[in-house]
Amino acid sequence: MDVAALNVLGYEDFVKIFGNVVEKCPSITAVVWSKRPFANLSALEAAFYEFIDALPDSGKEGILRCHPDLAGRDLQSGTLTTESREEQTRAGLNALSSAEASLMAQLNQDYKKRFDFPFVICAKMNDKATILEQLLERVGNDRAEERERGIEEVKKICHLRLQALMLHKL
Ligand code: 2AL
Numbered sequence: 001m002d003v004a005a006l007n008v009l010g011y012e013d014f015v016k017i018f019g020n021v022v023e024k025c026p027s028i029t030a031v032v033w034s035k036r037p038f039a040n041l042s043a044l045e046a047a048f049y050e051f052i053d054a055l056p057d058s059g060k061e062g063i064l065r066c067h068p069d070l071a072g073r074d075l076q077s078g079t080l081t082t083e084s085r086e087e088q089t090r091a092g093l094n095a096l097s098s099a100e101a102s103l104m105a106q107l108n109q110d111y112k113k114r115f116d117f118p119f120v121i122c123a124k125m126n127d128k129a130t131i132l133e134q135l136l137e138r139v140g141n142d143r144a145e146e147r148e149r150g151i152e153e154v155k156k157i158c159h160l161r162l163q164a165l166m167l168h169k170l
Contacts, residue, residue, distance in 0.1 A: 001165070001166050003039070003040055003044075006036075006044065007036050007037040007038060009033075011034075014029065014033045015033065017169050018032070020081055020082075020161070021048060021158050021165070022048065022052070022066075022154060022158055023063075023066050023067050023068075023081065023083070023084065023154075023157070024066040024067075024081065025063060025066055028048065028051055028052070028063075032047045032048055032051060041162065044162065045158070045159060045162055048155075048158055048162075049155055049158075052151060052154065057144075060147050060148075060150075061116070061117045061147060063151070063154055064117040064118060064120050064147070064150045064154070065118065067118055067120045068081075068084055068118075069108045069118055069119075070088060070093055070104065070119070070121070070123060070131060071088065071093040071096055071101055071108075072105070072108065075088055075093060075094060087122075087123040087124050090124050091123040091124065091127050091128060092127055092128050093131075100128060100132075103132065104128075104131070104132065107119075107132070107135040107139065110139055111135060111138070114139060114143075115143055115146050115147075117146075117150065119134075119138065119139075119150075120150040120154060120157075121134055121153045122153050122160070123157075125156060
């Protein structure tokens with residue numbers, strides 16, 4: 001899709017296409033629509049980031065809480081969003097040994113217990129080894145650091161999702 005096509009989309013089509021750029025947060029997309037016209041893809045991306053950056057800490061944590069666990073229940077039961085399924089599969093999380101799966105589940109649980117939000121990382125820029133490494137390392141951070149770190153990862157996910165949509169839709 002080129003930027004001219006993007007800028008003439010009504011909000012219903014816009015939200016249909018871009019509604020999951022931030023996982024399970026279509027209301028962010030609905031706000032971003034009102035910022036059009038966009039000069040280019042970077043401007044569209046910047047509108048998502050500006051909204052996220054302006055949120056209070058509770059809003060940022062809310063975004064993190066909308067993310068499914070990596071290699072968690074939703075992956076096992078097939079209830080991930082299409083985007084998440086593709087990302088988690090790309091990182092090889094659908095093919096973990098049972099030892100790797102229980103280690104990841106335990107570390108995810110420890111992380112959530114400490115921070116009250118899930119561990120978030122851009123799966124497509126990682127693999128199972130780096131994800132486990134990051135889980136082990138990041139669980140030692142403090143809450144404010146992890147909130148910011150998680151949001152940086154949300155932006156990386158957002159970037160790749162937007163790129164894929166601009167390439168393939170319309
Ligand atoms: C995810 C996900 O579903 N896709 C991705 O890149 N990261 N989830 C997560 N908890 O980090």
